[in-house]
Amino acid sequence: MVDFRLSEEQKMIRDMAKEFCDEEVIPNAEEWDKNGIYPLEAINKAHQLGLLNVTIPEKYGGPGMTALDEMIICEELSRGDAGFGTATYHTMLASYPILTGGTEEQKMEYLSRVSNGKLAAYCVTEPDAGSDVQALNTEAKKDGEEYIINGTKAWISGAGYADWFFVLAYTDKDAGYKGLSGFIVDADTPGIELGKKEENMGQRCSDTRGVTFNDVRVPAKNLVGEKENGGWMNAMKAFDHSRPAVAAAAVGNARGAMEEAWKYANQRMTFGKPISKHQSISFMLADMATKIEAARLLTFSAASSLDHGERATLKAAHAKRFAADICMEVTTDAVQILGGYGYSEEYPVARRMRGAKIYQIFEGTSQIQRLIISREIGDSF
Numbered sequence: 001m002v003d004f005r006l007s008e009e010q011k012m013i014r015d016m017a018k019e020f021c022d023e024e025v026i027p028n029a030e031e032w033d034k035n036g037i038y039p040l041e042a043i044n045k046a047h048q049l050g051l052l053n054v055t056i057p058e059k060y061g062g063p064g065m066t067a068l069d070e071m072i073i074c075e076e077l078s079r080g081d082a083g084f085g086t087a088t089y090h091t092m093l094a095s096y097p098i099l100t101g102g103t104e105e106q107k108m109e110y111l112s113r114v115s116n117g118k119l120a121a122y123c124v125t126e127p128d129a130g131s132d133v134q135a136l137n138t139e140a141k142k143d144g145e146e147y148i149i150n151g152t153k154a155w156i157s158g159a160g161y162a163d164w165f166f167v168l169a170y171t172d173k174d175a176g177y178k179g180l181s182g183f184i185v186d187a188d189t190p191g192i193e194l195g196k197k198e199e200n201m202g203q204r205c206s207d208t209r210g211v212t213f214n215d216v217r218v219p220a221k222n223l224v225g226e227k228e229n230g231g232w233m234n235a236m237k238a239f240d241h242s243r244p245a246v247a248a249a250a251v252g253n254a255r256g257a258m259e260e261a262w263k264y265a266n267q268r269m270t271f272g273k274p275i276s277k278h279q280s281i282s283f284m285l286a287d288m289a290t291k292i293e294a295a296r297l298l299t300f301s302a303a304s305s306l307d308h309g310e311r312a313t314l315k316a317a318h319a320k321r322f323a324a325d326i327c328m329e330v331t332t333d334a335v336q337i338l339g340g341y342g343y344s345e346e347y348p349v350a351r352r353m354r355g356a357k358i359y360q361i362f363e364g365t366s367q368i369q370r371l372i373i374s375r376e377i378g379d380s381f
């Protein structure tokens with residue numbers, strides 16, 4: 001039987017996350033965005049409340065929550081602010097390859113650090129390799145009991161604040177994607193150079209920068225998993241978990257914009273009545289609400305598959321593609337409903353719209369999600 005109701009415990013977690021954002025995120029979001037301030041203090045508070053990295057099992061010090069719990073929280077954190085939501089998630093993105101493919105020793109060491117409040121970053125993209133991961137140039141060469149890593153990563157969320165990195169590199173370049181391996185690299189290892197913080201269109205409080213590895217030596221035990229060349233599958237498997245979370249974040253950002261548009265539409269008078277009473281505006285609001293609801297259901301459906309131990313590649317792609325695209329539509333419509341005021345940075349919907357765009361780009365663009373869906377659908381419909 002399909003049951004869409006949240007348990008009392010899930011409602012409690014959702015309300016706690018919402019209250020936290022109402023008090024700690026929404027009042028500060030404009031300033032963080034304007035000045036590009038990474039919200040470290042608020043991230044630490046959210047961690048203390050048990051709202052971050054929630055699927056890390058209890059044996060590694062985490063809350064051991066379900067994927068569905070994670071979606072509920074991610075939606076609320078990004079309803080607080082899109083950039084804040086992303087800044088709270090890069091650590092979990094880096095942790096998933098360890099959780100799904102790491103050795104017990106690696107999990108105990110690095111997931112426990114995360115559970116103790118340390119941050120991490122996922123380093124896959126390079127200046128010449130985004131959607132086409134096989135085009136990576138970073139290489140890791142075995143040298144006795146160590147690997148030496150050389151290469152440059154680009155657009156890495158949270159890199160400036162990370163305690164450790166998950167790094168995808170070639171251990172056998174001739175083998176194509178089958179020659180990729182994942183490594184855990186402590187951020188204070190000699191030879192790591194951080195680029196400057198990128199000046200992005202939106203989500204400006206989130207930290208994005210390049211990371212260069214110059215002859216960076218890591219112990220062989222930091223190869224993720226037992227063997228070389230399993231990195232591709234492991235890095236991609238992480239997306240089955242993280243893409244639904246990105247979808248939930250997009251739902252949260254869309255909802256934040258919708259709330260503003262709803263409030264405004266019921267106050268703003270034109271031609272003797274609130275604009276919400278003009279049918280073209282009320283229908284726009286109705287469509288926005290339907291899109292948010294549909295995207296949330298796709299997200300919950302992907303989470304439910306994960307919680308039942310099923311492969312969630314297709315559902316994760318459905319949720320991420322749809323939620324990212326509707327977030328762009330809903331936030332654009334919110335700007336339209338606020339008219340000239342919507343175009344001004346004085347009102348939060350402009351920030352919501354700028355913040356929406358990246359959901360269609362990172363963790364696989366909307367085009368790449370369609371590529372995955374078209375490959376995976378088979379007879380699933």
Ligand SMILES: Cc1cc2nc3c(=O)[nH]c(=O)nc-3n(C[C@H](O)[C@H](O)[C@H](O)COP(=O)(O)OP(=O)(O)OC[C@H]3O[C@@H](n4cnc5c(N)ncnc54)[C@H](O)[C@@H]3O)c2cc1C
Pocket residue numbers: 090121122123124125128129130131132154155156157158200208358361362363364365366367368371
């Ligand atoms: C703010 C931000 C944060 C990020 N955080 C991280 C991070 O933490 N870690 C990380 O590793 N990366 C991160 N990224 C990188 C992000 O994942 C990539 O930008 C994304 O995967 C797209 O790669 P690209 O930019 O190289 O675009 P390209 O791959 O060059 O694509 C350019 C365009 O071509 C389209 N395209 C490409 N190939 C195809 C195809 N086969 N069929 C149809 N269309 C295609 C794309 O959809 C896109 O529209 C981040 C990026 C940004 C901007």
